[in-house]
Amino acid sequence: MTPMSSRRQVLQDGGSLLVALSASALPLALRADEPYSDPAAADRWLLPLLHAPGAVAGALHMGRFRDRIYYLDKEIKWSPGPGQNAPAVIVPAGFVTDLASIPRVFWSLLPSDGAYTFPAIIHDYLYWTQKLPRETADSVFRYGMDDMKVSSAIASAIYTAVRLGGGSAWDNNAKLKQAGELRLLQKFPDDPTTTWSEWKKRKDCCSAI
Numbered sequence: 001m002t003p004m005s006s007r008r009q010v011l012q013d014g015g016s017l018l019v020a021l022s023a024s025a026l027p028l029a030l031r032a033d034e035p036y037s038d039p040a041a042a043d044r045w046l047l048p049l050l051h052a053p054g055a056v057a058g059a060l061h062m063g064r065f066r067d068r069i070y071y072l073d074k075e076i077k078w079s080p081g082p083g084q085n086a087p088a089v090i091v092p093a094g095f096v097t098d099l100a101s102i103p104r105v106f107w108s109l110l111p112s113d114g115a116y117t118f119p120a121i122i123h124d125y126l127y128w129t130q131k132l133p134r135e136t137a138d139s140v141f142r143y144g145m146d147d148m149k150v151s152s153a154i155a156s157a158i159y160t161a162v163r164l165g166g167g168s169a170w171d172n173n174a175k176l177k178q179a180g181e182l183r184l185l186q187k188f189p190d191d192p193t194t195t196w197s198e199w200k201k202r203k204d205c206c207s208a209i
Helices: 003-024 039-049 114-129 134-147 152-178
Strands: 062-064 070-072 076-078 089-091
Touching: 076 114, 076 134, 089 114, 114 134, 114 152, 134 152
Parallel strands: none
Antiparallel strands: 062 070, 076 089
């Protein structure tokens, strides 16, 4: 894709966002610097869905720390379909996610259905592991939204937002990993008052992915 066609696509997707937001009566706008981490917004969206059925592979089962950080009780999988140029992804049980790779402005746009949490968590996993290029991670997220029947306008808008602003979330994850943070639980907490900030200090907390 040439720089001119890439810019044209961004503008087209930005227009799609305005259409989607207008249809939903939400006074929001696409911004490259939109904050990515909003635990309260993710919490409102995820709490009713912890054990909702998922359409990708089995059911989505999650646990939650007291400080609004989530973890998978069971692994989830995504596989590419026809025309989807990306590798299959398996997110292991125990992966800890703060969903920080998704701009907070879009949480209210994703339908309240457990199946739609799959692409967001898979995207967060790919942003944490960074074993694939960021562009591939964003493409997987777009494919996942398509698989989950997110409207084309909203999916295009969200994809454009993560392409424009996702670099900050990607870079922040790299810094956290370099500082020694791990995101795969070796042991699951059994006390609902336990916070992630407390749990990750344990020597037997986590391992590298």
